[in-house]
Structures are given as structure tokens and as C-alpha cells.
Amino acid sequence: MKVQVLLGLHLDVASPKPISIEDTQPVPRLERLVRGVGGDGFVILTDMFSFLDPAHISSDLAGRLRALADDCEQLKLTRAPPMLLRTAPLLKNWVPTLTPAGVQMIGHTVGHPIHGDRMVMTTPLWWADPDGTWIRSLSRFYRLGPPAGPDHVRRMLELAGLGSSEGDA
Template structure:
């Protein structure tokens, strides 16, 4: 997650993360078209041995949603997709799926504690 605003988001951080996401999107499109990984991967691609599928926690938001295009209702409790951007003033957030206007934080938000 990147914190954005005048004081926190540098061009370098934003450029780096944007490039990573664009590269992933490009590879996903190539896979969809049938391009094999061998044609896309660097010859020096690392080997991952004795691997397992794992899960890790990623930043997201949870709260009472109103006006969500897919999760209908007013004040409906939801959890968002991965959180990518959060404004310094905590009024806007961008998840993998969409922008959210942020209302009041919960009493124990945890971001600044």
C-alpha cells in the first residue's frame, strides 16, 4: 500500500509500483494469448525448490459500505480487495478494484496506533 499526498508519495515510489503492476498485466495478457512462460522469463529466472502454496495477509479495508456497485445495500459490512493507495488525510482509498470515499474511521483503526 502506498500512502499518497503532498508529503508522502515520491515520484520514485509511484513509478516503481506502477511499472511492477504494468509488467504483471502485460504478462497476464501474454499468458491469455498462449505465450509460454519460457518465452517471457529471463534466462536467469530464479529456481524455487521445495515450494508450497502459501497465503499472507495484505492491507485491505473493512467497514460499512453504501453505494457499492456489486455489494448492494446501505451500511453493509464489507471487506475490500487489496489496498494500494491511501490518502494522507485518510479521505480516499484505492483498492485493487475501485476507489472509496472514506467516512469516519472506526474507533480502533490501527493505522496510526
Template sequence: MLTRSFPLLDPARISLDLSQRLHIVADDCERLRLDRGVPARLLKKAPLLKDWVPVSAPEGLCLIGYATGHPVHGDCMVMTTPLWWADPDGKWARSLSPFYRLGSPGNGEDVCRMFDSRRFDGPEDEA
């Protein structure tokens, strides 16, 4: 069935905090719909993602890049959880987990170089 091809659809894979994370995303959705912006205090605390590139993962569109100030991973290469929204001006992106401030985008060669230097922590699974 579907879960053989797409294991992420299996309800057994639901993390303990998924419901809470989705409620937070829903609250942010309403805030963005009404205000059309992200509060400066939220972005000030958000990790900065540099040399990022979009990647299509089974879970959805993600970004791979070098994060600084990440609340779980610190300063290292990360792959974000799936993206929900992005600023049309390229200043921020909202993943299932945190908002990210976006630095300069990278390219495929940047990502390969970061993988080769083994600074990649793999897909994030954080608060």
C-alpha cells in the first residue's frame, strides 16, 4: 500500500510533538494571513541559514544550508523540516520547526562541498 512506498505516511511515525508543532504552524498561518508579516522579535531569535539550496524530499520542499544559531544543532549544516511559507523578498522561510532568516543562497556545488567536509547533521528533528 501507500506506506510501503511512502513510509512517512505511516501513523506509527507520528512524533510526540507533531500536534503541538502543527498548532504553532496554524497560529503562524493566521498571523501571516492577518498581518502579512513576521514579528521582528521572532526573526531576531531565528537561526540564520546561509548558502542554502532548495531540495525536494519525500516530506516536501526543504532547504539545505549552513545554520548559525540553531536552537538544537548550533552552527552546522542542516536540512530543514518541510517548508510552509517563504518571504517573497527572500528574508525568511517558515519550516515545520522554526522560522529561518535567509542569508545568501548557495548552489549545488556549495552543498556538495559542505557534504564533503562532513559538516552536515542530516535532517533536523527538533523543537
């Protein structure tokens, strides 16, 4: 079985022998990054990580970052999340995922101020409670309910078009 890992290398995870760099096949974007763009040898990071392009700065980013910095100060001083956590949306049946923007959570929210009660993907995560009761994304705190079980993960993969149907082997 081949899987794609963060650096864009396809690895054969069923191989009985240790995997060497010769056994991997880089995806085209990684080859472009390693070789450089064009003949000048410069790497264009925004080709791989479009969120780094200042053209993608949203109108509310400064406010989100200020709120994040305020929460950072409070967490540093008290090691306890703010009172805001009491009204934070609940995220249940969640699974962490690694995206080009960072670690994000996919799960079902209850009481989200924008999305209500439905499946969402959070903005990138900044902090997580070591006891597993809350997370802080770029946008807000979430209270954590139970993580996704195997059935929920299969359903998420199906919704994303990555799951296999009953007839597939």
C-alpha cells in the first residue's frame, strides 16, 4: 500500500524491508521545490503553501491574531483557558488532520457561532489541553467531546470521496 506523507513522498508501507530514499517517488511539486523554480534555483514557497501569500490575508486576520495573542498571555500566566471556554462550541467525533496550513480538526460542532451544529474543519490549531478537554484554533477555543470512532472516520472518508464503498475489496 502506498501512502503520501507530509513531504510528498510516496512510501510503500507494506514493504518487508526498510524503506530507503531510493524506494520513494517524489511527487512533482517536491521535485520542483528541491530543484528550484526555473533556472535561477529560487524556491517559491507560495507554490506549495498558498496561505503564505499576502494576497490571501483575510479582513479579519488581524483581529484573530490579536485575540490569539491575548489568549496566549492568559494561558502563559494562568495555565487555564479563559472563561470563554464555558461558551465555546463543542467539537465531537473529531479527528486531527495535517494540512498544508498546519494541524486542523475535522469533527461535528455543537453550538458553533457561525456554522451551528454540523461537520466542520477548524482553522489551524495553536494549543491543545494536555488533558484533552479543549483546543485553541486560530479562530476560537473548542471544548472537546469524544474523538471519532472507526465508523465516524469511515463516514468522513466517504464524504471526502476517499472511502471505499461496500462492494470494493
